[in-house]
Amino acid sequence: MEPGQFQFPDSPAVTDDQTTCTVGLTGGVGTGKSTVAKLFRNLGVPVVSADRLARELVTPGSRYLDAIVEAFGPQVLNPDGSLDRPRVAKIVFEDPGRRQTLESILHPPIRELMWAKVETLRDCYCVLEIPLLIETGQWRKVDRVLVVTCNSELRIARLAATRDLGRNDARRIMAAQLDDDERTRHADDIICNEDSLANLAKQVERLHSNYVSLFRA
DSSP states (O other): OOTTSOOOOOOOBOOTTOOOEEEEEEEOTTSOHHHHHHHHHHTTOOEEEHHHHHHHHTSTTOHHHHHHHHHHOGGGBOTTSOBOHHHHHHHHHHOHHHHHHHHHHHHHHHHHHHHHHHHHOOBSEEEEEOTTTTTTTGGGTSSEEEEEEOOHHHHHHHHHHHSOOOHHHHHHHHHTSOOHHHHHTTOSEEEEOOSOHHHHHHHHHHHHHHHHHHHTO
């Protein structure tokens, strides 16, 4: 979209007796949901990221990091005392029971922090970036569910480029997640991220305009 062609509305503030509406953003690994979140953020929309909250919770010295070390052993720490996230990811990917242990440590405080942040907002709407939005049932709590989709070959190529994963490893990670059909069954809105960044930005801008009109009605 050319500059000045159309001015998308900002997220207007809400009155004291209104609450900020929520758009739950999700998608499989490699679909580009974090890029979508960034594009919403560039439009002035508050974005609360579950992954970012998880990183904040496990800073050295935190009780949540201590709980992870107690459950998984000191080998999950880097030499500087920070969490070795790739090592933990490998452990929980290979062992569903240990994944449940990690989720039992982190998911409750992540949910608490996320909704506490929403309560402080005075915007028309915000975006909650939650990779496991569908799996954890949190899709029931948001006002709209936005799913980012992409074909598997492009997702594999992105994972190989950004995470230094081999194609077989990328396929295994994708196979362990919900497929797009399952996610889109819960979707109110869908973004297909298989084209250029400019095309993706246009889709986000269009949704932003729709959300502002919908949520301030």
